[in-house]
Amino acid sequence: MFFPIGDDNVKGHSKPILNYLFIIVHVAVFFYEFSLPEAALNQFIFTYGSIPAEITSFQDLYTLFTCIFLHGGWMHLLGNMLFLWVFGDNIESSIGSFRYFIFYVGGGVIASLAHAFLSPGSQVPCVGASGAIAACLGAYLVMYPGSRVRILFILFLTTFRVSAIYFLGFWIIQQLVSGVGTLSTAAAESAGVAYWAHIGGFVFGVIAGFILRGQVKELHQHA
Numbered sequence: 001m002f003f004p005i006g007d008d009n010v011k012g013h014s015k016p017i018l019n020y021l022f023i024i025v026h027v028a029v030f031f032y033e034f035s036l037p038e039a040a041l042n043q044f045i046f047t048y049g050s051i052p053a054e055i056t057s058f059q060d061l062y063t064l065f066t067c068i069f070l071h072g073g074w075m076h077l078l079g080n081m082l083f084l085w086v087f088g089d090n091i092e093s094s095i096g097s098f099r100y101f102i103f104y105v106g107g108g109v110i111a112s113l114a115h116a117f118l119s120p121g122s123q124v125p126c127v128g129a130s131g132a133i134a135a136c137l138g139a140y141l142v143m144y145p146g147s148r149v150r151i152l153f154i155l156f157l158t159t160f161r162v163s164a165i166y167f168l169g170f171w172i173i174q175q176l177v178s179g180v181g182t183l184s185t186a187a188a189e190s191a192g193v194a195y196w197a198h199i200g201g202f203v204f205g206v207i208a209g210f211i212l213r214g215q216v217k218e219l220h221q222h223a
Helices: 017-035 038-048 063-069 074-095 097-118 130-143 164-180 185-191 195-222
Strands: 002-007 148-153 158-163
Touching: 002 074, 017 038, 017 063, 017 074, 017 097, 038 063, 063 097, 074 097, 074 130, 097 130, 097 195, 130 164, 130 195, 148 164, 158 164, 164 195
Parallel strands: none
Antiparallel strands: 002 148, 148 158
């Protein structure tokens, strides 16, 4: 299994304070979840998780935002926070904290909407920052395609570097293949992973990345 553990950080830009704050908030909310009794936890997840059947009926739309900060387990949290730590800081460093906040939340909301409209009858709450983080990956692909991502190969406990365009290209192809496999209702219910949230967030990130890249260049030209 492969995990990204580092990259070529952007130099000479603002500190990615908000990205670190997002990580802290995600972890804090998870610890709160972990402290709840099982019945209370289930109620919490069903209250603040995004349920596709409710979203497509225009109910509890606030959960498109709140679901971003919930996670279903330790591995879910740790995997998401690792990707956010590696890729999110460069985006914030380039576009600034205010734009990054709008971008991150927007990516999460769009991702949740994509999942809801491709699983409109599902009563299973969708939780996790994966969609928002997928938006970071999409923007990263556009803004830093040549950046070198450091990968940990767990089987042999070795590391190597690969260009972002190859690593992220392989990642989104995996999501697309898996997402197509969950297009039936039964498959979607049993998958356990909201692949179309990942895909929706990534597409949002690519589009936003082109827009933001142009704005950043323009700001630098007038600086």
